[in-house]
Amino acid sequence: MSPDLRVRLSQVELVNPIMTAAGCAGTGRELARFVDLARIGAIVTKSVMLEPRAGRPAPRMAETPSGMLSAIGLQGPGVDVFLQRDLPWLLSRGGHTVVSIAGGSASEYAELARRLSEASGVGMIEVNLSCPNPASQGRDFTDEPAEAARVVHAVRSHARSDIPVFAKLAPDVPDLVGLATACVEARADGLSMINAVRGMAIDPVTLRPAVAGGMGGVSGPAIRPIAVGCVHRVHAALPEVPIIGMGGVRTGTDVLEFIAAGASSVAVGTVNFADPSACARILREFEEAVEGRGVARVGELVGAAHRPIGAALGG
DSSP: OOOBOOEEETTEEESSSEEEOTTSSTTSHHHHTTSOTTTSSBEEOOOBOSSOBOOOOSOOEEEETTEEEEOOOOOBOOHHHIIIIIHHHHHHTTOOEEEEEOOSSHHHHHHHHHHHHTSSOOOEEEEEOOSBOGGGTTOBGGGSHHHHHHHHHHHHHHSOTTSOEEEEEOSOSSOHHHHHHHHHHTTOSEEEEOOOEEEOOBOTTTOSBSSTTSOEEEESGGGHHHHHHHHHHHHHHOTTSOEEEESSOOSHHHHHHHHHHTOSEEEEOTHHHHOTTHHHHHHHHHHHHHHHHTOSBGGGGTTGGGSOTTOSSOO
């Protein structure tokens, strides 16, 4: 008998733990030719903001060893276009929709939560906290747990009670567990981790930064050990809090690794640019890997790496 792949993220149940990562699948249109969006657990949208945003000037992306450096600048058409055009299209494809949101203040995040709560079909809200906070000299909200908590509290206070709110955390902060705890105390229903790691690449010809603005976010396989370690640490500290793990996932075995570290669900990101059918392939590989463990439900494997030697299920 095939294992039960259903997972629960707060009050939401997904058919399986495979999701897209925000910013790596647009609003699903790019992948729909290659993947049945209703077959994977959820589509996480590119971060939506209140107003249209042009983003940073080119160049915005650069290849790095085992990964990619990006500095897109939260480009997008704004929440009005998302609600009128993108969300209805997504719902017509039968997929579960997680909306990533971004803003420059707690009030902007709160307004986004309110607007999304008035629409039908929003399954979850993911709060992208890796955004500059103008009130704090442009430092990201993740850099200061109190500021991150203020944003999460604003979103949770303005979102419908049946829409789970997940806080997305960056790894390069002084105290990741402290940040996670602050967000949970501010009533986040769960956590997403990790966002891209800050980094830079230098063009060897011009000897200038390879992306506009200098710094960007590193993603791809190079950051997977960092991401798995972050999930493991936070799950150890907050074992009852559901986690969406992400960072360099390429195979079904990678998904299993995140789940053993403590993730309940796993998002697939950068690999979609090279292989737009990756989510479907990874789902097949993951199902085979779980079958090989001999467990009835994928939930039995969550946090397996934290159990005493010999106590991990399967294998």
